[in-house]
Amino acid sequence: MTAAGRPAHGGLSIGAVLAQLRPEFPDVTISKIRFLESEGLVRPARTTSGYRQFSAADVERLRFVLAAQRDHYLPLKVIKEQLDAADRGVPPATPSPRLPRGLVSVDGLPGPEHFATGAEVRMTREELLAESGIDKTMLAELEQYGLIRSGAAGFYDPDAVMVARIVRAMTDFGIEPRHLRAFRASADREVGLLEQIVLPLYRQRDPEARGRADEVVRELAALSVTLHTLLVKAGLRGVTGG
Numbered sequence: 001m002t003a004a005g006r007p008a009h010g011g012l013s014i015g016a017v018l019a020q021l022r023p024e025f026p027d028v029t030i031s032k033i034r035f036l037e038s039e040g041l042v043r044p045a046r047t048t049s050g051y052r053q054f055s056a057a058d059v060e061r062l063r064f065v066l067a068a069q070r071d072h073y074l075p076l077k078v079i080k081e082q083l084d085a086a087d088r089g090v091p092p093a094t095p096s097p098r099l100p101r102g103l104v105s106v107d108g109l110p111g112p113e114h115f116a117t118g119a120e121v122r123m124t125r126e127e128l129l130a131e132s133g134i135d136k137t138m139l140a141e142l143e144q145y146g147l148i149r150s151g152a153a154g155f156y157d158p159d160a161v162m163v164a165r166i167v168r169a170m171t172d173f174g175i176e177p178r179h180l181r182a183f184r185a186s187a188d189r190e191v192g193l194l195e196q197i198v199l200p201l202y203r204q205r206d207p208e209a210r211g212r213a214d215e216v217v218r219e220l221a222a223l224s225v226t227l228h229t230l231l232v233k234a235g236l237r238g239v240t241g242g
Contacts, residue, residue: 011045011053020059025066027112031211033062038212041065041080112218122155132164141177142167146184190228194220 012020014030021028036042037052042061045053061083068079123131129139142148147167148160167177194217201213 011055012059014044014052014054017054017059017062021062021066024063025070028066029215031208031215034208035212035215036062036065036076038208039076039080041076041083112215112222115218115221121158122151122153123157123160124155125150128156128160128164131161132168134164134168138168138171138177139164145177145181147177147180186228190224194224 014033017033018028018030021033033042037044042054042058042065044055044058047053064083065076065079068082069076125139129136134142139148142164143150148156148163150156150160167180170180197220198213198217201209201216
C-alpha cells in the first residue's frame with residue numbers, strides 16, 4: 001500500500017482521481033466524488049482493507065458526469081440513465097443544447113463555494129451597529145420582521161452586517177423593513193425545500209454522509225439563488241418593457 005492510500009498493484013486512490021480531474025473541473029472535491037459513488041454513477045472496486053480502487057474507466061465516467069452537469073446542467077438521474085444505456089451498448093442520445101457556461105456566476109451570482117461554512121465569527125450588538133451603520137431603532141425593526149436573527153448566545157454573524165447595509169440602502173427608495181417580510185418568508189420556504197432534500201443524508205450513519213450532504217446543500221443553494229435572481233430579472237422585463 002502506498003502512502004497515498006493507493007494499492008501498489010491496482011487502481012487509483014480517490015486522491016489520485018481528484019488530482020486528475022481538478023485541472024478540468026476545479027470545483028470538484030473528494031466529497032463530490034463520494035457523493036457520485038453513493039448515487040451509483042461510478043462503482044470503484046475495493047481492496048480487502050476497504051480502500052477504493054478507481055480504474056481508468058471509472059475516471060472517464062466521472063469526467064462524463066462532471067461535464068454533463070457543467071455544460072448541460074443535466075440532472076444526475078438523466079446522466080445515470082445515459083451511462084446505464086452506454087453500459088448496455090445503446091448509443092447515447094443527442095445531448096441537450098449547451099447552456100451558457102458559468103450560469104451560477106452570471107452577474108456575480110454566488111457559486112457553491114460561497115455557501116461553504118468557514119470559521120465562525122461572532123459579533124456583538126454594538127459591533128453590528130458600528131459595522132453596518134444602522135441605529136438601534138432600525139436593528140429592532142430588522143429583528144422584528146425576521147430579517148436579522150441573532151444566535152442562541154445573542155451574537156450575530158457577518159451576514160447580518162450585509163443584510164443591514166442592504167436594507168439601509170433600500171430605505172433611500174422609501175422601502176421600510178416591514179415591506180421586506182416577504183423576502184424573509186420566501187427565503188424560509190426555499191430553505192425548507194432544501195432541508196427536505198438533504199435531511200435524509202444528514203441522518204445517515206455513514207460518516208461520509210455529512211460530507212455528501214454539505215456538498216449537496218452548497219450546490220442546491222447556489223442554484224436556488226440563481227433561479228430566484230433570473231425569475232426576478234424576467235419579471236422586471238415585463239415591468240420595464242425590456
